[in-house]
Amino acid sequence: MYLAALFALLLAALAAAAFGPMRLAGILIVASFLAAVLVYLHHATDPLPLSF
Amino acid sequence: MISRSLETTLNALALLAVSAVLGVAFLDQFAKDELPCPLCLLQRAGFLLLAIGPVLNVARGPRPAHYGVTILAGLVGAGFAMRQVLLHIEPGDAGYGAPFLGLHFYTWAFVVFVAAVAACGLMLVLRAPGEEARPAVRLTGLSLVAVLLVLAMAALNTASTLVECGFDSCPDDPTVYRLLQ
Numbered sequence: 001m002y003l004a005a006l007f008a009l010l011l012a013a014l015a016a017a018a019f020g021p022m023r024l025a026g027i028l029i030v031a032s033f034l035a036a037v038l039v040y041l042h043h044a045t046d047p048l049p050l051s052f
Numbered sequence: 053m054i055s056r057s058l059e060t061t062l063n064a065l066a067l068l069a070v071s072a073v074l075g076v077a078f079l080d081q082f083a084k085d086e087l088p089c090p091l092c093l094l095q096r097a098g099f100l101l102l103a104i105g106p107v108l109n110v111a112r113g114p115r116p117a118h119y120g121v122t123i124l125a126g127l128v129g130a131g132f133a134m135r136q137v138l139l140h141i142e143p144g145d146a147g148y149g150a151p152f153l154g155l156h157f158y159t160w161a162f163v164v165f166v167a168a169v170a171a172c173g174l175m176l177v178l179r180a181p182g183e184e185a186r187p188a189v190r191l192t193g194l195s196l197v198a199v200l201l202v203l204a205m206a207a208l209n210t211a212s213t214l215v216e217c218g219f220d221s222c223p224d225d226p227t228v229y230r231l232l233q
Binding site: 001002003004006007008010011013014015017018019022025029032033036037039040043044046048049050 | 090091093094096097098100101103104107108110111112124125128131132135139142145191199202203206209210213214217218219222224
């Protein structure tokens, strides 16, 4: 669900970047970056198969 | 130095390239019936983040700050892709999904994200100084088509991800479209 929400947020950010006011675009762009990193952190729980 | 019109055209071509990458991912998803995992979807999101800078450049005029947005997106996307590369780095691991031109999609994604960062560096070196002071051009022709194509890709990914994951968390190894069950 939140991955679909992330894509919807990106769609809004891209549309605002192209056609909307710059202030709204800026807010949506920052929100998109934050949401993408938060979704990544939510999924990056498995340990990596690395040993040094 | 490159002219402003050439710079805008190159940004529109970059948007077409992002759409092509997402199109190939869709083709693989539907033609081979390979459902994208959460990390795969995150890399698609990374490509849409990568498109924000070129969209700003073609819609509002090229500026160094817009390239900065693209560089940040490239670093974030490369991080997503590298995580998946490292998950399958062990000898004998077959990787996730079928290879494409000899490499898995996440390896290609890492290469493209790094190439995008390098391309931004090159554009910042080659662009004429002071160009950002000029007023923005109207979104027409190739630029408009490229922007609309990227918007369509974002909309398609929203719909396909909703159908795949439903209203719950996406499984690590999806096998069915949950909303079609």
